[in-house]
């Protein structure tokens with residue numbers, strides 16, 4: 001009999017509030033901040049945007065309100081009788097991380113000097129959480145000793161001052177001072193969260209696999225699948241955020257990570273890496289789309305088109321990594337991608353593989369699962385099912401890690 005669904009632990013709502021204040025100054029890189037705020041929302045953070053007056057000359061508060069899905073804090077509204085600056089300082093108290101991006105030369109100087117003549121600088125002084133700074137300016141402004149002194153002082157006080165890139169600048173010149181890209185800033189914010197509190201998975205080693213394996217046919221061709229590696233990456237990020245010692249075993253490079261990654265290609269490579277890493281692990285999350293079959297022989301060199309009219313591929317079954325990894329003390333989480341709403345088949349796999357949790361998703365449902373940005377999952381556990389309706393993979397990852405935490409606590 002099917003287990004009764006129980007309320008989702010991480011279903012769309014913010015479990016552990018992850019509030020970020022995003023201070024935005026009047027610099028040309030402001031368009032990247034819009035992207036940053038959007039990514040923060042997608043990743044399940046709660047950003048509150050705080051604009052300087054100069055910033056409002058570049059982008060309207062409306063744009064930031066729309067992407068952040070909440071009210072924007074501005075100097076103008078701060079001076080109104082209802083609320084006022086104190087209300088905004090309350091906002092500073094509620095957030096764990098303050099990120100200033102773009103940080104202009106002007107605001108950096110004020111922050112370094114401890115001035116508080118606008119909302120952003122007042123909030124910076126009132127703020128006691130971790131600070132991430134993404135400077136952005138013309139190369140000469142950036143390299144000026146005054147700016148370099150200010151950046152050094154801010155870093156000495158504990159702020160994570162991100163490097164700027166070099167290249168074409170918006171002012172038409174070339175050189176240093178280009179703001180870090182949104183994904184790099186996002187990684188720094190994740191890191192800041194991780195440093196701000198010992199997470200519930202502190203002291204736990206979590207291995208996550210991601211991406212579709214590539215099974216070699218010859219030196220250039222492979223048999224593969226459409227997995228993007230996004231679900232695995234979201235799970236690894238979430239485990240890291242909760243304090244775990246994470247290793248991501250992956251077939252795809254999805255950009256910089258704050259934890260160790262092991263790159264693999266084939267199912268056999270992945271099996272070897274997983275077995276080596278899980279020897280000392282507490283949790284294995286197999287989110288990768290591992291090939292079930294692989295060519296029995298690999299042709300050395302390249303099969304030439306002119307040499308054959310047809311090409312037969314003999315495929316042999318690969319090792320079931322999840323099953324082969326079973327050992328006492330290792331909590332195993334499997335994924336079952338089924339063609340259609342076949343929760344029954346997923347349940348059968350749950351029993352057959354003896355896993356602790358099994359995450360089911362229907363690969364025929366449109367816009368979710370393999371290769372998509374979103375997912376809709378059902379987490380099968382001994383306590384019953386948790387259904388997470390269509391949402392970002394980051395929010396799905398939260399729900400899965402909440403279940404992992406719950407199971408670790410009850411072991």
Ligand SMILES: Cc1cc2nc3c(=O)[nH]c(=O)nc-3n(C[C@H](O)[C@H](O)[C@H](O)COP(=O)(O)O)c2cc1C
Pocket residue numbers: 024025026027028029052053054055103104105106107108136137138141
């Ligand atoms: C078109 C334009 C682009 C600018 N870009 C930058 C920039 O990238 N970095 C910077 O430090 N200042 C830049 N400035 C100057 C700042 O907007 C100016 O110093 C302003 O006072 C900054 O205020 P804020 O720090 O309160 O946002 C720019 C000014 C203009 C008009």
